[in-house]
Structures are given as C-alpha cells and as structure tokens.
Amino acid sequence: xxxxQETIDALQINEVEIMKxxxxxxxxxxxxxxxxxxxxxxxxxxxxxxxxxxxxHGSLDELQVRESDHLFNSYKALEETRLANVRKxxxxxxxxxxxxxxxxxxxxxxxxxxxxxxFKKKKKTRGMIAIEKGLEALADAMYELDDxxxxxxxxxxxxxxxxxxxxxxxSAEDAIAGAKDIVAERISQDSANREALHxxxxxxxxxxxxxxxxxxxxxxxxxxxxxxxxxxxxxxPLNQVKPHRILAINRAEKEGALEVTIDVDVxxxxxxxxxxxxxNNKAMGxxxxxxxxxxxxxxxxxxxxxxxxxxxxxxxxxxxxxxLKNLLMTQPIKGSRVLGIDPGIRTxxxxxxxxxxxxxLGYFKFFQVTDPQDSYNQINNAIDKYDIQxxxxxxxxxxxxxxxxxxxxISENYKDSDVVFTVVDESxxxxxxxxxxxxxxxxxxxxxxxxxxxxxxxxxxxxxELVKIDPKAIGVGLYQHDVNQKKLxxxxxxxxxxxxxxxxxNLNTASAYLLKYVSGINSSLAKKIxxxxxxxxKITSREDLKKVPGLGPKAFEQCAGFLKIAESAEPLDNTWxxxxxxxxxxxxxxxxxxxxxxxxxxxxxxxxxxxxxxxTVSDIxxxxxxxxxxxxxxxxxxxxxxxxxNFEDLRTGMKVTGKIKNVVDFGAFVxxxxxxxxxxxxxxxxxxxxxxPMDVIKVGDVKEFTIIDLDMDRKRISLSLKSDAASRLTGExxxxxxxxxxxxxxKRIVVVKKGTGASGAAxxxxxDRKPRxxxxxxxxxxxxxxxxxxxxxx
Numbered sequence: 031x032x033x034x035q036e037t038i039d040a041l042q043i044n045e046v047e048i049m050k051x052x053x054x055x056x057x058x059x060x061x062x063x064x065x066x067x068x069x070x071x072x073x074x075x076x077x078x079x080x081x082x083x084x085x086x087h088g089s090l091d092e093l094q095v096r097e098s099d100h101l102f103n104s105y106k107a108l109e110e111t112r113l114a115n116v117r118k119x120x121x122x123x124x125x126x127x128x129x130x131x132x133x134x135x136x137x138x139x140x141x142x143x144x145x146x147x148x149f150k151k152k153k154k155t156r157g158m159i160a161i162e163k164g165l166e167a168l169a170d171a172m173y174e175l176d177d178x179x180x181x182x183x184x185x186x187x188x189x190x191x192x193x194x195x196x197x198x199x200x201s202a203e204d205a206i207a208g209a210k211d212i213v214a215e216r217i218s219q220d221s222a223n224r225e226a227l228h229x230x231x232x233x234x235x236x237x238x239x240x241x242x243x244x245x246x247x248x249x250x251x252x253x254x255x256x257x258x259x260x261x262x263x264x265x266x267p268l269n270q271v272k273p274h275r276i277l278a279i280n281r282a283e284k285e286g287a288l289e290v291t292i293d294v295d296v297x298x299x300x301x302x303x304x305x306x307x308x309x310n311n312k313a314m315g316x317x318x319x320x321x322x323x324x325x326x327x328x329x330x331x332x333x334x335x336x337x338x339x340x341x342x343x344x345x346x347x348x349x350x351x352x353x354l355k356n357l358l359m360t361q362p363i364k365g366s367r368v369l370g371i372d373p374g375i376r377t378x379x380x381x382x383x384x385x386x387x388x389x390x391l392g393y394f395k396f397f398q399v400t401d402p403q404d405s406y407n408q409i410n411n412a413i414d415k416y417d418i419q420x421x422x423x424x425x426x427x428x429x430x431x432x433x434x435x436x437x438x439x440i441s442e443n444y445k446d447s448d449v450v451f452t453v454v455d456e457s458x459x460x461x462x463x464x465x466x467x468x469x470x471x472x473x474x475x476x477x478x479x480x481x482x483x484x485x486x487x488x489x490x491x492x493x494x495e496l497v498k499i500d501p502k503a504i505g506v507g508l509y510q511h512d513v514n515q516k517k518l519x520x521x522x523x524x525x526x527x528x529x530x531x532x533x534x535x536n537l538n539t540a541s542a543y544l545l546k547y548v549s550g551i552n553s554s555l556a557k558k559i560x561x562x563x564x565x566x567x568k569i570t571s572r573e574d575l576k577k578v579p580g581l582g583p584k585a586f587e588q589c590a591g592f593l594k595i596a597e598s599a600e601p602l603d604n605t606w607x608x609x610x611x612x613x614x615x616x617x618x619x620x621x622x623x624x625x626x627x628x629x630x631x632x633x634x635x636x637x638x639x640x641x642x643x644x645x646t647v648s649d650i651x652x653x654x655x656x657x658x659x660x661x662x663x664x665x666x667x668x669x670x671x672x673x674x675x676n677f678e679d680l681r682t683g684m685k686v687t688g689k690i691k692n693v694v695d696f697g698a699f700v701x702x703x704x705x706x707x708x709x710x711x712x713x714x715x716x717x718x719x720x721x722x723p724m725d726v727i728k729v730g731d732v733k734e735f736t737i738i739d740l741d742m743d744r745k746r747i748s749l750s751l752k753s754d755a756a757s758r759l760t761g762e763x764x765x766x767x768x769x770x771x772x773x774x775x776x777k778r779i780v781v782v783k784k785g786t787g788a789s790g791a792a793x794x795x796x797x798d799r800k801p802r803x804x805x806x807x808x809x810x811x812x813x814x815x816x817x818x819x820x821x822x823x824x
Contacts, residue, residue, distance in 0.1 A: 033130065038120050043109045052101045062088045066098040075549040076524075077531035078588045082608050085643030092528060108139060115146040122149060124158065128216050135221040140336055144329045145219060157215035160208035163187075163197050168205055169212035177311045180206065210317040217303065217321030218329070227299055227322070227330045235268040235294040235334070239279055242289055258282040268292070268334065273345035274695040276338050281512055292331050296323060345695075346513045349724075351525045353506035353693055356729035358529040360492040361667040362660075366419040369412055370486025371436075372459065372478065373428035375399055381408070382482035383416040387539065388490050390472070391416050393479045398431045405432075410439045413449060420670070421451035422489040424459065424481075429705055430676060450670040452489065453703045455691060457505030458496070459484045467498045467543050489668060493533060497526055498543045506692050506729055523547075530592075532661055534606065537575075537593040538568045550588025555580055571598045572609050594658065606653045614640040615650050622654045666732040669703070677704055677745055682737050683756045688749070690731045693723050700735060706745045710735065714750035 049063045056063075065087040069079045076099065080092035087095065116133050119125045129145070136142045148155045154162075160169070164187065171183050184202035192198050199205050217223055241262035243252045253262045261279060282288040300319050309315045365386050372380045379398055383391040394412065396405035412418060421436050423429055436451045462468050462484050463477040472480050488495040496504060501522040502511070530547040537559075545556035555578075562578045563569055572590050575581055581589075591608035598604060600612075607615045614636055621628060628651040637644045669689055680686070688702040697715065700708040712723050720726055727733075736755035739748035752758075 033120055033125050038117055041113050048102055048105045051105060052098055056094055056097055058094060062090055063098045066095050067102055070099050073584055075588050077549045082591060084645045089645055111139060111142050115142055119149050129219055132219040132221055140333045156211040160211045163199055163208055165205055165208040166212055168209040172209050172213055172314050175310060180311045206313050210313055213317035214321035217318050218325035223303055224330060227326055230299055230302055231294045231330060231334060232269050235292055236265050237268055237271050238265045238291045238293045239288045242287060258287050261288055273342040276342035277346055280339055296327055343513045347518050347521050351521050352724055353729045354501055354522060355525050355529055357506050358493050358496060359662050359665045360730050361662050361665045362491045363420060363489050367417055368486040368490055369418045369421045370482045371423045371432055372482040372485050373424050373426050373432045375428045379432055380478045380482040382479055382486060383412055384486045388487045390483055398435055402435060405435050406439055409436060410443055419449060422454045422485050423451055424456040424485045425453050426456045452668045452670050454485050454489055458499040458503040461503040462499045494544050534592055534594050537595050548589050548592050550585045568597055571600055572603045605657045607650055611650060614642055618651050619654055666730050669732055677706055680737055680740055682740055682759055684737045686735055688735050690727050690729050693727060693729060698723055698727055700749055706747060708747035708749045710749040714752055717753055
C-alpha cells in the first residue's frame with residue numbers, strides 16, 4: 031500500500047462509527063446516542079437533557095445520558111490521537127503498511143503511545159536503520175526461505191563503499207541481522223500479538239511484592255512494624271488482584287516501602303507467538319524472540335500495570351462518588367429550630383442557635399470538663415430561649431462529655447417534650463469554617479462560631495451545607511488523596527451537580543455555592559443571581575430570572591425548571607414543570623385538582639395540540655398530582671436520641687442502632703453515636719454471600735447491628751448484620767488479615783528478561799529473609815495492616 035499526502039489528508043474521524051460503539055457498549059440505540067451528542071453540542075447540560083428532552087433521546091436515564099457523552103468524547107479523543115500519530119509518522123517518511131495497520135487497529139491510548147514512541151526519539155531504532163539499508167525485502171523473504179536459501183538471498187544485499195558508511199552491509203550475516211531487526215519490530219507492532227500476549231500474561235502472570243528494609247534496620251523489626259506487613263512477602267495472580275489491593279500496593283511502592291514486580295513466563299509467551307508462524311529458518315524464530323523480549327513483553331507489562339492502576343483508580347473514585355451521592359441525599363430535618371454544638375476541650379465547646387430556615391440567632395461557649403454545671407445551665411437556657419427542638423452535637427473530641435450533659439438536660443427538663451439530640455459527623459467543618467464562603471456568609475463571626483453553625487445547618491439541610499465544602503474533606507472515601515485528582519474532582523462535581531438538580535433548589539434561599547451546580551448556571555452567574563436578590567428582594571417568578579444581568583435565553587432554558595419559587599403567584603413556578611410547558615400544564619392542572627384521570631387518548635390530544643411529546647405530558651401530570659416532591663424523603667433520616675452510650679457500656683452480643691458513614695471494599699464504617707467508629711466486615715453484612723458491599727448498604731442507611739467483638743485496649747468495635755451473629759459469639763474471634771490501601775502516582779517501568787519474571791525497582795533492596803511459601807491473605811478486615819486504620823477512631 032502506497033501512502034500519499036492525499037490519502038493521509040483524506041483520513042477523517044467517523045463519528046457515526048463511534049456512536050455505534052457507544053450504543054453497543056451501553057445497550058441503547060444509535061439514534062439515542064446521536065440525540066445526546068447533538069443536544070450537548072447545542073449547549074444543553076446533562077441534567078436538562080435527562081429531564082426535559084426525553085422525546086429526543088428516547089427516555090434515557092441521567093446515567094445513560096452522561097455515559098453517552100463521556101464515552102463519545104473518550105473514543106473521539108482516541109481517534110484524534112490515532113490520526114495525529116499516523117500523520118506525524120508519515121511526515122517523517124517512515125509510515126509502512128505494517129505500522130499503519132498497527133496504528134489503525136490499536137484499541138487504547140497506551141498502545142498508540144507505544145507505537146509512536148520510537149518516532150519521538152532522535153535516535154533511530156534498529157529496525158529503522160535496517161530499512162534505510164534496504165533490507166526490508168530480505169525481511170519479507172525471511173518468512174518463506176529455509177536457512178540455506180536465506181543465506182544465499184542475504185548475499186545479494188551485501189554492499190560497501192557507500193558515501194554514508196552507516197548504510198553499508200558488510201556481510202550476509204549482517205544483512206540477516208538487519209532483517210531480523212525489521213521482523214522483530216513488526217512482531218512488536220502487531221496488535222494481534224500484543225493482545226495475545228496481554229491475555230496470556232493476565233491468565234498466567236503474578237503480581238509479587240517484597241518489603242524493602244531501610245538501611246540499618248533489622249529485617250524482622252521492619253516487617254513487624256510496617257504498615258504494609260501483609261504485602262511484605264506476597265503474591266497474587268494478576269487476574270485476581272482486587273482494586274483496593276492495587277491501590278495499597280501502588281502507594282507502598284511510591285513510598286519506597288515495597289518492591290513490586292510482575293512475574294511472567296516469557297518463554298511460554300515466545301512459543302505462543304512462534305506458533306502463529308511457519309518457522310522455515312532459525313533466524314525467523316530468533317527475530318520473534320527478540321521482538322517479544324526486547325520490545326513487546328515490556329510494553330505489555332507496562333500496559334498491564336497501567337490498566338491495573340487505572341481500573342483501581344476508577345474503582346476508588348467510584349466508591350467515593352457513590353458514598354458522596356448517598357451522603358448528599360440524606361433526608362433533611364425540615365421546620366425545626368436547631369442548636370449546633372461543635373465540641374472542644376481546651377478551647378471550649380462552641381454553640382450556635384439557628385431558626386427553621388438556618389438563620390443564625392445566637393452563640394455561646396462552655397467548658398464541659400472543667401465546669402459541667404455551667405455547661406448544663408447554658409444548654410438548658412438556650413433550648414428554652416430559642417425554642418430549640420433538635421440539638422446537633424458534633425462527633426469530635428469532647429463529644430461524649432457534651433452528649434452526657436445534653437442527655438441530662440433533656441431528661442430533667444424536657445422529658446415530655448419533643449426535644450431530642452443527634453450526633454453529626456464533623457468531617458469538613460474546620461475546612462468550611464476557614465473557607466472564603468464562610469467568611470462571606472459570616473464576616474463578623476469567629477471561625478469557631480462558623481463551625482457550630484455548620485453543625486446545625488448540615489442537619490437541617492445536608493445538601494445545601496455540604497456543597498460548600500471540598501468533597502474530599504467530607505470523609506466518605508479512603509482513596510481520595512492518591513487517585514487521579516483531576517478525574518476525582520470532575521467526577522465529584524458531576525455527583526454534586528446530579529444531586530442538586532435531582533433535588534431542585536429554592537431560588538430565594540440558595541447560596542451562590544449551591545446555585546453554581548444548577549443546570550446552566552456557573553459560579554459567576556450564581557453570584558449575579560444572589561447580588562440581584564440582595565438588591566431587589568425576593569425573586570417572585572421564574573420570568574423575573576430574565577432580569578438578572580448575564581442570564582440569557584439559553585441559561586434561562588437550562589436552569590428555570592430546576593429553580594423553585596414558593597413565593598410566586600404562579601403555582602407552576604414551584605414545580606418541576608418547565609416554563610416552556612406551562613400552556614399544556616395549565617390545561618392539565620384543573621383536571622388533576624378535580625382528581626380526573628388523564629387518559630392515554632387525552633395525553634395524545636394534548637401532545638398534538640401543544641407540540642410536545644406524550645412522555646412530557648405524562649411527566650407533567652405526574653408532577654402536578656404530587657407537586658414538588660423531595661427525592662430525599664425516601665432516604666433514611668438522622669438517628670434521634672434522648673440518651674447516650676459510652677464505649678465502656680458496650681458488650682459483645684449487644685444490639686446497637688447505627689448509621690452507615692462510609693462504604694468501602696471490605697465492608698463499612700458505622701456511626702453508633704460514639705467517638706469511636708464501628709466496622710462491619712463484608713462477610714457480616716448479610717446471611718447471603720455479598721461480593722460488593724454497595725449491593726446491600728449505602729451511606730446514610732440506619733440499621734440495627736450486633737456487636738460481635740470489642741477491642742477494649744484499642745477501642746475497636748466489630749459489628750454484624752447476620753441473623754445468627756449472637757449465637758456465633760462463643761469462642762469466636764474476628765478474622766484478621768488483609769488491607770485496604772490507597773494509591774499511587776508515578777509507576778516504575780518494569781523490565782522483563784527472557785526466562786525470568788519482571789525485575790523490580792532499580793536500586794531497591796528487598797528484605798533478606800529465609801525462603802518461605804508465599805501466601806495470599808484472606809479478605810480484608812479493615813484493621814489488620816490497614817493504612818487507614820486511623821479513620822476508625824473518628
């Protein structure tokens with residue numbers, strides 16, 4: 031195949047083929063993908079498309095809409111890289127048919143990068159040099175000729191006396207050596223060979239880790255005290271390593287605590303590829319071996335490590351995202367006056383009273399340890415003065431003492447009233463207190479008072495309060511500080527955007543930090559809306575939104591349906607009905623109010639009359655029948671208390687009510703109202719087998735647990751949801767063995783030599799120990815050798 035500038039210029043990205051690929055992957059139709067891509071190109075947001083353009087995309091859910099957009103952009107970026115690399119190699123005059131086919135069949139960015147890597151270098155590869163010497167025809171002949179015929183043929187390529195001595199071929203043996211270099215590169219560039227090797231290594235390879243002993247440290251002591259003790263002399267098949275193990279291993283490697291190798295059988299890989307060819311001569315077999323050992327095998331192992339990390343990265347981000355979503359969907363405590371308490375010992379406990387809307391009413395401070403009576407009096411007076419209904423106590427240092435006093439106040443003074451208290455997770459409160467948004471909200475208040483306000487407000491409306499805090503500081507993930515930060519940030523923004531637009535926003539009470547997540551509104555426009563509201567008073571209709579400077583027709587289209595206005599004279603302004611559909615909604619509303627059935631025939635007539643889809647008519651009728659539903663009402667409410675339990679009161683076999691605060695691979699962390707967090711292992715989540723904890727629990731779930739183990743020295747609590755938990759306690763001890771970890775940044779390149787596994791990090795000194803059988807530890811318990819065990823104390 032001859033390549034010309036015209037053929038290269040004619041190469042184009044086929045977007046229809048990309049859409050077909052996306053449709054197949056998501057199990058939807060190509061026109062649905064096409065509709066989503068077109069709407070995004072028009073400036074529509076994902077929440078808007080999912081809720082208000084169902085007819086166009088065939089009622090895909092939000093996840094399908096978002097994935098259609100993500101996958102299309104990802105595959106398009108792959109095609110852009112593919113064509114860019116082909117053009118660059120062509121411009122260098124080095125594009126061969128073999129290389130072109132390799133580029134066009136590459137399936138990943140990593141494969142494209144490996145193919146293009148030799149052409150980035152100033153130094154030529156051995157295969158390139160052999161081609162310049164004119165040995166490509168001899169390389170072609172190597173596939174067919176026997177040893178004698180090949181040697182005779184090679185003699186024809188001997189040439190000396192070139193002006194450029196580097197182009198000389200001194201002997202037939204030199205010619206064959208050059209031809210072998212060409213064949214070796216062809217072998218390494220062939221995508222089918224790469225895929226075969228990848229599958230072979232994944233099926234038979236092993237990940238091996240060894241602890242690195244710091245200089246001057248006793249090996250046994252280093253192993254005993256290592257955070258990564260379970261990985262000190264560890265191996266596991268590549269196709270069985272769990273994502274959280276990958277994250278732990280990568281982090282340990284980055285810290286210089288472990289030497290990591292990919293152990294593969296290169297000899298069997300060579301035989302695998304050689305079987306694809308008829309080896310008519312010795313040189314052909316040697317060329318295949320060279321191509322695998324020198325180029326293809328190291329590239330495949332790099333790809334495997336990269337893939338393992340990327341999958342673990344996605345897994346860690348996915349866990350964090352799902353936990354964050356469920357936390358933000360926590361049911362709010364509506365219409366209650368709240369006393370927010372931020373416990374402290376040395377600097378005292380800070381308290382802030384809030385009205386039903388979260389407005390700050392007053393502040394006081396007490397020292398519960400040195401003056402419990404004064405603390406009692408101040409809490410009692412505040413409940414009475416501000417007509418408090420719920421006391422929100424942070425779970426930080428000093429919380430237990432405060433809870434004891436609050437319990438006493440309620441039991442002695444409000445026993446027959448509806449005053450209750452609950453424990454609120456403090457994660458991120460200090461971050462908020464010192465943030466710009468907190469200073470903007472309360473410029474005259476000390477940051478300690480802002481923390482107490484945050485305690486109360488995150489109980490009244492968790493979503494509105496938590497969006498002000500960097501999601502990574504909220505405390506619902508284990509891997510967030512080590513995974514790809516851009517990917518994490520983008521994903522968390524998507525989660526917050528999704529939840530905010532799923533719940534809807536009160537236009538007249540929402541902060542700029544909440545408004546910026548609304549469809550069609552960015553940070554700048556959110557501030558303009560708040561400024562307009564401050565200058566002109568409450569916005570009394572969706573139509574008034576058009577008066578906000580900078581809010582044009584497209585922004586209005588995208589945001590109007592998600593902004594609720596309870597004060598509007600138009601009742602539809604406080605529903606999910608979009609203003610563009612008010613005419614049809616006004617015809618449906620009287621029928622709904624009379625409890626008349628909206629028949630299929632009527633829906634069809636209304637759709638034709640107003641030029642909307644029947645799906646839209648059905649959605650409007652459903653919304654007007656139950657207007658302004660809060661999807662968070664289906665999620666568990668906070669646990670309200672009137673008494674307090676201390677760690678010393680706990681006993682194995684005791685039943686305790688707890689709230690899931692964090693779900694991870696090996697189980698979940700549970701808030702049972704103490705400073706210490708309980709842990710439930712995945713094996714204790716159900717009477718049935720559970721492979722993924724998120725299949726049976728989520729952040730915010732409230733359940734009754736059985737305490738199956740207590741470590742009194744380290745104050746650790748093991749829980750169970752199994753029906754036979756109490757009966758199993760006699761003589762049973764909790765399991766101990768694995769770890770959950772966090773992740774990596776830059777990975778070391780692995781070099782593979784024939785007949786050996788992958789070598790480890792250069793210069794690393796693995797632990798010198800007696801040979802012993804490597805073992806794979808059981809499933810993680812979250813305590814043993816866990817880099818995040820400190821989280822259990824929160």
